[in-house]
Amino acid sequence: MTVNGESVQVAAPAHHTLLEVLRYKLDLIGTKQGCDKGDCGACTVQIDGVPQLACLTLAVHAQDRAVTTVEGLGQQAGGCHPLQDAFDRWNAAQCGFCTPGILMSAEALLRKNRGQTLTRAQVCEALAGNLCRCTGYTKIIDAVLDAAAGFEAMKVEEARHAE
């Protein structure tokens, strides 16, 4: 599979999840285990650009596919992703344990709605599968809406780079 843009080969028992492979075999510890049964969203990663729960995904399912974890997010943006910057400015991470998963869900939301104005309701809808116990969600919503502008700018830069 491809993980954060790099091709990797891993041997894992058939019953191991993508979460176990990411954390134990590849040492990508940014993806968190909060419940290990698909309830909390802390393990959210993207598979082929779509947010998925790594704890409910068997590792074999990710074979030949592109997996992006939170470690790949900043990489993608050449350092610090606009979402990470906005979360930092808004103090949207308190303990930060749910944050990687939320960032992966939020990135997909921004990408899907590029060029459109996001509403609070849309953010809540897109992030409803990610539990946060610290913030009351308020600052996270503020940060995602704030990041949308930076996200636009980032994509422009990327496009220019491609030329």
Next chain:
Amino acid sequence: MPSEDRDRDWQLGQVHRKVDAMERMRGVTRYTDDLKLPGMLHAKILRSPHAHARIKSIDLAPALAIPGVFAAVTGQDFKIPYGIIPWTQDENALAVDKVCHVGDGVVAVAAIDEDTANAACKAIRVEYEVLRAFFDPEEALAVRDRENTINPYSRKGNLSKHVDLEFGEVDKELAAAELVVEGEYFFEGTTHAAIEPHCALAHVETNGILTVWSATQVSHYLHRELAKVLEIPPHRIRVIQPPLGGAFGGKSEPFDLEFCVAKLAIKTGRPVKLLYTREEVFYAHRGRHPMKMKYRTGFDADGKIKAVDAKTIIDGGAYSSFGLVTTYYSGQLLCAPYNFGSYRFDSTRAYTNKPACGPKRGHGSVQPRFAMEIQLDKAAVLLGIDPIELRRRNDIGADTRTVNEFKVGSNGFRECLEKVETASGWKQRRPTLPYGRGLGVAGSTYISGTNYPIYPNDMPQAGVQICLDRSGRARVFSGANDIGQGSNTMLAVIVSEELGLPLDDIRVLSADTDLCPVDLGAYSSRITLMVGNACLAAAQKLRSRVCESVAKRWQVPKNRVVLAGRMAIDREDPERHVDSAQAFQWAEADHGLLGEVGSYNTPKDRHGDYRGGTIGASPAYSFTAHLAEVEVDPETGIVDVKTIWVAHDCGKALSRRIVEGQIEGSTYMGFGEALMEEHKVDVGHRGAHAGPSLLDYRIPTFLDTPEIAAMIVEAPDANGPYGAKEAGEGPLHSSIPAIANAIYDAVGIRLDRLPFTPQRVLAAIRERARREAAGELPPHKSSSIASEADARKIA
């Protein structure tokens, strides 16, 4: 504490990036479960399937025969009991002779990986003799014989703690009162549900020092208890709290896993890690106690509170945990923000065969606050007084004493009420809202740390050490546990404010018992006030030295030197400045290595001189007002909380957005307890947890959570650093009764039992409709508040 010799507030009250947040967002922060050591083993605990049973035999042989299993320990390895409160040490790391609730630990196994450890647990054979289990606290209290005593260390049957205190003449005041409101309330148990499960890792270093990394919010107390149970002197143990993924009181005492990994690491000579499953987190619990509360409150005709009489039964679960304190708090913390003419409370905590309850955000006082604020709302309706006005009339004010003799310093409660009243449009909107829509208000108070430490001693409650180096940086060493609330950033802000350094140039090293001065931990909202004061003391000493050295070189009076913006600046000639590194070098040349310590202890004049009078006493009290707007669907019973306005008096916001985040997070947590959370066991299934998962134990999602409008009120307190008080727990309390009171305003029903599920709401709406049809009550919202009060008096 403010000094006049320089410009204030170049950092205070600003918005800051937290010192450790970006690394968390990049996914590189290593929480406890992210730590990995060479040769590390994984441990699992075999837990009891019975609520109450004697252990007849344990056969470990089949487990130890499995390849890859290294060692197993049982209660026989941990015969010394422990407990967070020195007077109630009534639990063992693993069950010694009997198990006291489903989920009690019996055997811990270390193996090469988790799969093998799980297989080993399955292979162990335990023979139990099942005993009678008690799930109701009153039934448990009724038996006193040894056989039916749940906790093996209890000497008073199933009575865990009883407190009965009276201040003033309650019966006389009640008899003379214009109005006596009586009510019975039930607060369901709830749990913390931090997203990071508990995790611990232990390793015996080559020098023989036992190191334990743990997701704890009390590394110092864990250090002490490890030493006691393992019989290793404290100086041979090092406890490190790695970055933590949320706690809320759920990690504020030692848990079985810390002792187990330590013992298994000693036995095997290898590092051993144990991560709780989510199910185990629910069984470890130590969450909010279920409380059954009976209240009688007497008022005069103006709505002044003349008497409060409270009787409370507390369901403690199998162990004491903080229960002694909880029992006191259930009464002691109620005596502000309102002035009580007289007060009596009688609280009894019982042992039951359930996971032990303990401190959850707003320890012990969220439950009585729920009862009290509904009592006030009932009185407001019956007396025809606006609920906000009724609260204003009873405001205890600043610089005063409560009826139970606690000294209150600053008090911004009145301003909190005004802020939520204005922001919500209470005056204009409340009379016009239609049936089904309502506004409700509630107020509360909380401590900023407890006046006395958990184990009696005269040493400081907090200590901080700061070193400055030649490159212009500061290193801050603090035992305080940053659990996500931002205490590391709080310390950096204070150092930044005092020494003129940007936050980036300040390294905070916290919660490592080898490197940091002792701090008692992250509980009772003590860190900002106590550790903040200790940090401020150290930073001020350093500032004085640096300013002195700079002033000497510029040949100006010391008070002309200002430290700000990574510089030392001449106040009267701002063109003259040097960078911080130069200033520190001058100071180091004059004074030698630049390091200072600061410590903090509480003033001892905060409480009355009676047994229990110190419990609940605090250097400063925070104040909160919540105002909720709800829509209740009378067809389905579904309560939709639209907005919660919350104003909180934190004394002084050191970092504005972090304080807002604490207010929002607290309010959200209260909202969850109001509408959906229930931590209970299933009696029909031998006392197994009713839903030990984040799917069954519902906590609010992005979609459930209402809009929260957080407002900061600042009534600086003489005992706080720059006047600061707590913000992490107080703003939970009144969230719940504000919603209850809004539901009453919307549809005229009183919900005295939590949570407010659609079934309960619907049943109450139907009951009201029945009474209206029978002519016992007028239709809700069809008449003015005053005339309804008249109708009720007649009824």
